[in-house]
Amino acid sequence: MAIEIQPEKAKQPGGQGPGGPRPARPWWMRPAVHTGIVGAVVGYLVGHWLGNFLAGGYTQVVNSGENNLAIVLGYALGTVGWLAGLGIFNDLFRQMAGKLPREITVDERSPGGVAKYFRYSLGHKIVGVQYLVGVLVYFLTGGLFAMAIRSELLSPSYHIFSSATYTELVGEHGTMMMMMMTSVIVGPMGNYLVPLMIGSKRMAFPRIEALSFWLTPAAYIVLLSGLLWGGFPFGWTGYAPLSIQATQGANAYAFAFGLMGLSLVLLGFNIIVTVISHRAPGMRWSRIPVFVWAMVSTSFLFVLAAPVLVGGMYMILTDRTVQTAFFTDDLGGSSYLYQNLFWFFGHPEVYIRRYPASGSCPSSSRCSAGSRCTATGWRRPG
Amino acid sequence: MAAAGEAAAAPAAGQIEPRHGLRVFLIWLPLALVADLVIWFVWGPHLPPGGMSSSALSQQVDITVMAVMAAPVMLVVFVYSGYALIVWRHREGDDEDGPPIHNNTRISGAWIAGTTVIVLSLFVYGTVELILPAGAGAGEGNTPIWRPSGGTPLQVQVIGQQWRWTYRYPQFGGFETTDLVLPVGQNVQFNVTSLDVIHSFSAYQLGVKADANPGVNNVAYTHTLHTGAVMVRCFELCGLWHADMTTSGQVVSVGAFRAWTAATRVQLAALTSNLPPYALTYDANSIKQLGKAFTSVGLTGAGGGYYGPQYPVQP
Numbered sequence: 267m268a269i270e271i272q273p274e275k276a277k278q279p280g281g282q283g284p285g286g287p288r289p290a291r292p293w294w295m296r297p298a299v300h301t302g303i304v305g306a307v308v309g310y311l312v313g314h315w316l317g318n319f320l321a322g323g324y325t326q327v328v329n330s331g332e333n334n335l336a337i338v339l340g341y342a343l344g345t346v347g348w349l350a351g352l353g354i355f356n357d358l359f360r361q362m363a364g365k366l367p368r369e370i371t372v373d374e375r376s377p378g379g380v381a382k383y384f385r386y387s388l389g390h391k392i393v394g395v396q397y398l399v400g401v402l403v404y405f406l407t408g409g410l411f412a413m414a415i416r417s418e419l420l421s422p423s424y425h426i427f428s429s430a431t432y433t434e435l436v437g438e439h440g441t442m443m444m445m446m447m448t449s450v451i452v453g454p455m456g457n458y459l460v461p462l463m464i465g466s467k468r469m470a471f472p473r474i475e476a477l478s479f480w481l482t483p484a485a486y487i488v489l490l491s492g493l494l495w496g497g498f499p500f501g502w503t504g505y506a507p508l509s510i511q512a513t514q515g516a517n518a519y520a521f522a523f524g525l526m527g528l529s530l531v532l533l534g535f536n537i538i539v540t541v542i543s544h545r546a547p548g549m550r551w552s553r554i555p556v557f558v559w560a561m562v563s564t565s566f567l568f569v570l571a572a573p574v575l576v577g578g579m580y581m582i583l584t585d586r587t588v589q590t591a592f593f594t595d596d597l598g599g600s601s602y603l604y605q606n607l608f609w610f611f612g613h614p615e616v617y618i619r620r621y622p623a624s625g626s627c628p629s630s631s632r633c634s635a636g637s638r639c640t641a642t643g644w645r646r647p648g
Numbered sequence: 649m650a651a652a653g654e655a656a657a658a659p660a661a662g663q664i665e666p667r668h669g670l671r672v673f674l675i676w677l678p679l680a681l682v683a684d685l686v687i688w689f690v691w692g693p694h695l696p697p698g699g700m701s702s703s704a705l706s707q708q709v710d711i712t713v714m715a716v717m718a719a720p721v722m723l724v725v726f727v728y729s730g731y732a733l734i735v736w737r738h739r740e741g742d743d744e745d746g747p748p749i750h751n752n753t754r755i756s757g758a759w760i761a762g763t764t765v766i767v768l769s770l771f772v773y774g775t776v777e778l779i780l781p782a783g784a785g786a787g788e789g790n791t792p793i794w795r796p797s798g799g800t801p802l803q804v805q806v807i808g809q810q811w812r813w814t815y816r817y818p819q820f821g822g823f824e825t826t827d828l829v830l831p832v833g834q835n836v837q838f839n840v841t842s843l844d845v846i847h848s849f850s851a852y853q854l855g856v857k858a859d860a861n862p863g864v865n866n867v868a869y870t871h872t873l874h875t876g877a878v879m880v881r882c883f884e885l886c887g888l889w890h891a892d893m894t895t896s897g898q899v900v901s902v903g904a905f906r907a908w909t910a911a912t913r914v915q916l917a918a919l920t921s922n923l924p925p926y927a928l929t930y931d932a933n934s935i936k937q938l939g940k941a942f943t944s945v946g947l948t949g950a951g952g953g954y955y956g957p958q959y960p961v962q963p
Contacts, residue, residue: 389696390835398670429889433888458902487871499885499887500885501885503885505845505846505884505885506846507844507845507862508846508885508886510843511844511887594862595861595862595863595864595929596862596863596931600863601846601861601862601864602861603864604866606847610766623789
């Protein structure tokens with residue numbers, strides 16, 4: 267043909283046209299956990315400097331020279347740096363620059379290799395496995411703290427730890443178990459199984475799904491960093507005047523809980539929207555498995571309860587850093603307020619742990635296959 | 649449960665299926681009766697927290713009632729499981745299919761109705777038992793609605809601070825001691841408050857437990873019935889030495905109580921004049937001397953100085 271039908275292709279590295287698939291860079295050049303760590307460190311340093319710049323005249327404990335605002339801003343910017351290093355904002359910047367966002371299926375199809383589990387992967391099965399490994403790590407860490415508690419309690423008179431260290435261990439154990447493992451079923455199993463069970467190939471918001479996971483290692487590290495400041499003496503509930511009075515470790519508690527709260531909201535909201543809008547044609551609400559119903563109900567608990575927790579933690583942080591008085595009775599606040607906000611989350615929290623287990627039972631292959639009665643209503647037609 | 653198996657069981661050739669449901673019931677009934685009688689008459693009077701005060705006694709009765717209700721339920725589970733394990737054990741060489749199980753709406757309905765009745769009756773019972781014994785020893789907040797009848801009770805203010813309990817007796821001059829001494833046969837009103845963080849006043853043998861919040865007056869009532877020793881503990885994690893906030897108190901005869909108050913009032917007269925005047929709550933920021941002392945060693949919270957002197961804004 268004399269007339270050129272194909273447009274001229276601009277030269278790109280790899281010889282493809284603009285917008286075509288680019289060859290993958292080596293793993294150490296792609297954003298992953300290692301770049302995330304770099305971003306977290308840089309972010310923490312910037313935040314710490316910023317906090318000292320803003321509030322250098324305050325100190326939490328007269329003799330320590332440490333500044334709560336510096337620590338909190340360090341955590342905040344460190345988390346932003348962690349997420350940025352992982353490449354979570356890359357698609358956002360790409361769209362701002364007028365380019366197309368990355369295709370979702372690329373990583374899912376990458377053959378073999380574990381590298382995709384250490385990246386900001388958007389495939390729901392990958393995020394499910396990441397969540398599974400994550401919660402197992404958090405569970406085992408909390409378990410190590412529990413073993414430390416049991417070791418101390420082996421003898422009533424011989425003490426392995428000082429009183430302060432023991433109190434710190436109890437708090438870390440409780441918080442690790444109750445906070446980090448709230449999404450123990452909905453995270454791994456919900457993300458992995460819900461799209462499969464409703465006939466969808468993806469969650470409604472894959473990026474939010476992955477973000478909700480990647481906030482959890484940040485919360486884990488922040489919570490463990492509390493040990494460097496001497497931990498916190500108030501257990502996992504963080505009741506108000508004591509948590510305002512406590513030394514720097516309490517910042518780690520409040521910030522980690524805030525991050526997890528954010529992760530929980532995103533996780534729950536994603537599942538609800540997925541089940542509402544991504545069911546396969548013909549997959550009516552009356553046909554979805556009981557497990558999916560359990561995930562949806564639990565996700566409503568996440569969405570309704572976790573924001574209140576984040577609010578309570580935020581108030582603790584401002585009470586500790588910038589002299590608000592939400593929880594100080596003689597300055598116009600109330601110690602009951604924190605208890606209310608915390609337990610507004612705390613009661614749904616225990617149901618968040620119970621519902622998925624109840625939903626797993628009738629759906630499990632042991633329950634339905636070996637017995638003669640299937641879960642009521644979910645019989646084969648005819 | 650067993651009736652479903654009984655109704656749906658196809659009898660083997662020439663054999664009438666025994667009535668399993670009736671059997672289980674006949675095994676369960678005497679066991680449940682014996683268990684309930686033993687619990688009510690033998691075990692009940694020794695259940696915690698004992699009978700030293702009206703609230704402790706009512707709690708003991710409540711626990712006994714719940715045990716009496718729980719024992720038959722537990723026995724149903726054990727008897728039915730044991731029966732199933734023994735009677736329906738798989739015999740060697742038996743390859744027959746089990747009976748086809750269908751849904752039985754009457755049984756499901758009866759189960760749901762029965763458990764709902766039990767739960768709702770417990771709800772009613774619990775509410776009644778909370779109201780009748782003047783709040784059942786729990787903290788009722790600033791304006792208590794369930795009060796004991798019979799005049800003004802003995803006022804005891806319980807002050808919690810990190811990490812010690814102290815008691816003030818406003819009707820005897822407002823002296824503050826670390827000893828909790830109460831007269832027998834008397835209505836007692838505990839006004840529980842805190843100076844710094846949240847504690848919880850628990851006088852175990854008196855059946856009293858009330859949170860001590862800073863700036864809040866939490867009122868709990870009881871009526872002492874017998875003399876004896878009382879263990880007071882802190883039941884809300886309040887910092888490093890929370891486990892050490894333990895004291896012992898006593899309930900003594902009226903004469904001994906009067907003697908004790910008279911002697912202590914005289915003995916502590918000088919100290920009492922230095923204390924802040926008796927109030928239902930105390931603002932730690934206003935105890936200036938204490939605030940200065942604490943701030944200089946770098947503590948915040950207890951005793952004033954919520955914000956140390958280096959903070960830009962002082963309340």
